[in-house]
Amino acid sequence: MDAGAGLLHRLTSYAPDRDWDVPADDPRVRHDLISNDMSTVPPFMKIYPDGLPVIALPRDLPDPGVSATSVLAGVPVPARPLDAAQLGRVLFLGAGVVRTKPWHGRDFLFRASGSAGGRFPLEVYASTRGVDGVPDGVHWYDGAEHALVQVGPAAEGEVTTLVVTGVPWRTGWRYAERGWRHMYWDAGTLLSQLSVAVASAGSAPRVRSLFPDAAVRKLVGADGVHEQPLALLSLGDGAPAIGTTGAATPGELPPVELPLCTAAQRAGERDELGAPWPEPTLSDVPPSGSVDVVVRRRGSQRLMDRSRTLPRTSLEWPMAAAMRGVDVPHWVVVHGVDDVASGIYRWPDLSRPRLTGELRDELERICLDQTLAADAAYVVIGAAPLSLLDDRSYRDAQLTAGLVEGRLHLGAYALGASATGMTFLDSEVPALLGEPDDLATLLFTCVGVPEYASRSGGGPGAPVEIRPVAERFKDE
Ligand SMILES: Cc1cc2nc3c(=O)[nH]c(=O)nc-3n(C[C@H](O)[C@H](O)[C@H](O)COP(=O)(O)O)c2cc1C
Numbered sequence: 001m002d003a004g005a006g007l008l009h010r011l012t013s014y015a016p017d018r019d020w021d022v023p024a025d026d027p028r029v030r031h032d033l034i035s036n037d038m039s040t041v042p043p044f045m046k047i048y049p050d051g052l053p054v055i056a057l058p059r060d061l062p063d064p065g066v067s068a069t070s071v072l073a074g075v076p077v078p079a080r081p082l083d084a085a086q087l088g089r090v091l092f093l094g095a096g097v098v099r100t101k102p103w104h105g106r107d108f109l110f111r112a113s114g115s116a117g118g119r120f121p122l123e124v125y126a127s128t129r130g131v132d133g134v135p136d137g138v139h140w141y142d143g144a145e146h147a148l149v150q151v152g153p154a155a156e157g158e159v160t161t162l163v164v165t166g167v168p169w170r171t172g173w174r175y176a177e178r179g180w181r182h183m184y185w186d187a188g189t190l191l192s193q194l195s196v197a198v199a200s201a202g203s204a205p206r207v208r209s210l211f212p213d214a215a216v217r218k219l220v221g222a223d224g225v226h227e228q229p230l231a232l233l234s235l236g237d238g239a240p241a242i243g244t245t246g247a248a249t250p251g252e253l254p255p256v257e258l259p260l261c262t263a264a265q266r267a268g269e270r271d272e273l274g275a276p277w278p279e280p281t282l283s284d285v286p287p288s289g290s291v292d293v294v295v296r297r298r299g300s301q302r303l304m305d306r307s308r309t310l311p312r313t314s315l316e317w318p319m320a321a322a323m324r325g326v327d328v329p330h331w332v333v334v335h336g337v338d339d340v341a342s343g344i345y346r347w348p349d350l351s352r353p354r355l356t357g358e359l360r361d362e363l364e365r366i367c368l369d370q371t372l373a374a375d376a377a378y379v380v381i382g383a384a385p386l387s388l389l390d391d392r393s394y395r396d397a398q399l400t401a402g403l404v405e406g407r408l409h410l411g412a413y414a415l416g417a418s419a420t421g422m423t424f425l426d427s428e429v430p431a432l433l434g435e436p437d438d439l440a441t442l443l444f445t446c447v448g449v450p451e452y453a454s455r456s457g458g459g460p461g462a463p464v465e466i467r468p469v470a471e472r473f474k475d476e
Pocket of ligand 1 (some may be wrong): 110111112113114116117119185186298299300301370402405420421422423424443471
């Protein structure tokens with residue numbers, strides 16, 4: 001607990017006696033940073049020098065018309081070869097810019113998948129193999145221009161592989177060292193969207209969280225301090241194309257370091273390639289819109305209608321899809337679901353509540369007075385005993401919780417409900433769930449009846465401008 005990821009977890013845990021933006025009283029966290037200081041705000045994306053080869057991806061996205069629920073259920077789609085337009089569609093449905101809002105004299109860029117506090121700290125690279133219209137190589141995805149910038153030579157390996165990296169400072173600018181946890185949450189939600197897009201395109205999505213960090217850092221030009229590799233997603237079975245054959249152009253990032261994040265990341269570095277995460281199949285597939293329609297419709301619901309309930313299937317199905325192949329424990333706090341008594345359940349057992357009763361006020365308190373946690377029909381909580389995690393499996397657990405959030409989110413929207421990720425007071429969760437204090441809370445997701453319909457996101461190069469809806473806080 002006094003080093004690596006465990007130390008970061010402890011020093012970035014929220015408790016009622018300290019405001020979220022006040023650093024812990026410990027010299028290992030930075031005390032000189034001011035949260036949300038516009039004079040230090042980092043750019044939305046990495047910046048590359050002119051002169052690198054750029055491929056403009058087709059802006060007309062080839063929607064294969066596959067239902068979101070079928071790929072969320074893991075039902076395979078007949079294999080199809082990949083071309084530039086389809087690879088572009090996959091990248092756009094994860095990391096493309098879909099919405100904007102005016103923000104301090106510039107456009108704030110919302111990506112297709114959500115991000116804690118809208119900080120969007122992730123970058124995505126495609127190490128391509130045999131994609132029609134894209135030379136084999138390592139390419140950075142420019143989600144605003146919908147273009148690939150080639151940053152490195154073709155890698156060794158068999159299958160096109162996406163590399164997701166995180167920039168700690170981009171989220172640390174608001175959340176300081178806790179942002180390292182957010183990078184893994186966000187990467188999980190991004191992977192959920194990239195995976196459904198990959199599956200619908202006719203390639204098997206193969207997520208790996210165990211990979212040789214130093215080699216992958218070299219592959220994409222990430223230094224491990226200002227940019228850190230988080231996960232791989234291969235498009236099909238076979239050896240991922242991650243064998244570096246030459247140096248990558250590093251690109252430009254603000255030189256701000258959060259030493260606790262560097263240490264936590266380093267402590268988990270390994271030198272092996274793990275097996276892909278399991279992708280079991282559900283037999284039950286309710287009807288829904290296509291992957292493309294559901295992904296573009298999704299947003300983070302700012303207001304939910306607490307006077308209305310969700311049907312039991314809108315809890316059972318999205319949760320079953322979200323938890324496919326996942327062994328990280330999850331709990332469900334039910335506020336308003338037909339035929340399920342209010343209370344706390346340990347998924348998948350909805351027959352025996354751990355606790356019954358009205359928990360809306362308590363959830364609101366634990367979620368830092370954010371009313372969504374009380375207005376939701378149900379709130380899902382991922383958590384795992386810290387003593388069972390090492391520096392690498394801690395990363396896996398955070399990433400898994402993010403993947404569950406992302407799939408649950410898509411599943412909810414596919415069935416006409418709405419969702420939002422949610423942060424929490426760490427210190428209060430073990431008692432809520434009746435678990436030992438050693439329980440490390442990973443992530444909350446609120447699912448409920450939408451009070452308004454979000455505007456669908458725009459296409460490549462044509463994001464829609466939104467006027468954001470403000471969420472409610474207690475006593476407002
Ligand atoms: C992991 C995660 C945690 C989040 N936590 C909160 C939260 O505590 N409160 C909240 O109102 N929204 C939360 N959000 C929603 C983000 O603010 C939202 O994703 C972001 O502003 C982008 O907007 P969009 O999801 O509508 O595209 C969270 C999102 C994610 C992915």
